[in-house]
Amino acid sequence: MQVSQLLAFTVLFLSATNTFAQQVGEPLPVWQTGQLDIHHINTGQGNATFLVFPDGASLLVDAGAISPLDWRTNKPRNIPIKPTNERQAGEWIARYIRTALRFKANPAIDYAIITHFHDDHMGSPINAARRATGGYALTGITEVAEYIPIRKILDRGWPDYAYPRSLANDSMVTNYRRFLNWQIQHKGVVVEPFQAGRNNQIMVVGQSKLGQEYPVEIRNLAVNGRIWTGTGNETRSLFPDLTPLKPTEYPNENMCSIAFQIRYGDFDYFSGADIQGVLQFGTPAWHDIETPLAKVVGSVDVQLLDHHGYADSENGALLASLRPRVLVIPSWASSHPGRDVLERIFSEQIYSGERDVFATNLLDEAKTAIGDLVHRLKSESGHIVIRVEPGGKFYRVLVLDDTNESFTIKAICGPYPSR
Ligand SMILES: [Zn+2]
Structure with a gap:
């Protein structure tokens, strides 16, 4: 690095460090134009x-609220809702979003x-405490919309919810579809199928005039086993023709997940x-979604x-290709994360260099199973906020207190230079 480059780097670094005061023990400062949160x-x-984009547009990805009975072990999961059991998860999520969007007079979720x-x-609608005017149970995404309007919803099943198998008898999907129909009729919500390969289905700042200053791109990578090829908007299917398969051999729900990338x-x-x-x-190779996506x-x-x-996640091919500097674990069960998964994540044989790993919610049972690797995690509990500074050159990770609604910063890591 030449002296002039070093100077430019130092100035950038210092400006990234000092422009927005963020201190441990203080609430997270409100989002500013140009930041990606x-x-x-x-x-x-x-x-x-x-997510809050540099122009203030917003995107919610998922709104989980697990069923009260654990169908894996047939025992109560007994996971306390954070911050307290006084409200269901969907309401807590909506309240969090309202705080994050407090710079807006009429907060709404754009996507x-x-x-x-x-x-x-x-x-899950099972044992949901309340119902909406439209008759559907309030849980997860349907509960979020009760407190804050959602303008557009993208999923993997609209409009027929029939791939790879019919979801007509699925209680979650049935409740969700009642919610969609009511929201479309009474609130003007727009619903679309998420389409792999596109980079213009979620229209934020990257496509507007501000885009040159704040160049954001959201690339739809995968859904229902159809993945982007890396060229134009082209896609290909990882899954074979299902006709000759037995239903037990069909792709499972997880394999059909939506994946995306933000630049x-x-x-x-x-x-x-x-x-x-x-x-x-004995499982067919096409059940591995990570390896083809990694490329x-x-x-x-x-x-x-x-x-x-x-x-079953985070294989070596994915980690070797992605080489993430920061990893966030959305953990909520005793099996999250697996010890072998953490060993792969920390393996310098898979990729060299530093990496910081943050978990949202480690259970004591998970900590026992993970053993000494727990001490290598930067966070065991909290809201994990990535705040990318205007232009995208630097970002920080802020861990917020999840025991109340104060947005209090527990830890700050970074700034990290984007690569
Ligand atoms: Zn899950």
Whole structure:
């Protein structure tokens, strides 16, 4: 590096350091024009990522509210809702969003994505405490919309919800469709199928005049096994023709997840929902979604872990290609993350260099299973906020207190230069 370059770098670094005062023990300063905020909201009930783009447009990705009974173990999960059990997860998410959008006179969610149809991403109607005027149960995304308007919703099933199998008997999807129909009729909500390959389905600043100053691109990478090829808007299908298959051999719900990538200048963020990449013995190779996606994504600054860091996620090919500097684990169960997954994440044989790993919600059982690797995590509990500074050259990770609604900063990491 030449002296002039070093000077320019230092000036940039200092300006990134001093422009926006963010201090441990103080509330997160309100979003400013040009910043990209990515809030990984922790309710202990599944995924909920809320993004505010440099022009103030917003996107909610998932709004989990798990069913009260654990169908994996048939025991109560007994996971306390964060911050308290006084409200359901959907209401807490809506309240968080209203605080994050307090710079707006009439806060609304411009776009919402439901990545796939599982309770920890959309909400389960089982034992939901209340119903809406439209008759549907208030849970997850349907509850969020009760408190803050949503303008457009993208999912993997609209309009027939029949791939790869009919979801007509699925209680979550049935409740969600009643919600959609009511919202379309009474609130003018627009619903669209998420389309792989496109970079203009979520229209934020990158496509407007401000785009030159704040170059944002949202690339739709995958849905229902159809993935972007990396060329133009072209896609290809990872899944074979289902006709000759038995229903038990069909792709599972997680494999159909929506994946996307966000670019802001040099900054890159990847979110793959619950896709998988570590196969059970005897499973066909097309069940691995991570490896083919890894090739088109390339290196990123920040990755939201696939499938909560469960044992079938984060394979070596994905990590070697993405080489994330920061990883966020949307954890809520004792199996999140798997110890073997953390070993891969920290492996310098898979990729060299530093990496910082943040978990939203580690249960004590998970900590026991993870053992000594727990101490390498930068966070065990909190809302994990990525704040990218105007232009995308630098970003920080801010861990917010999840025991109340104060937005109090518990820890600050960075600034990291975007790569
Ligand atoms: Zn999940």
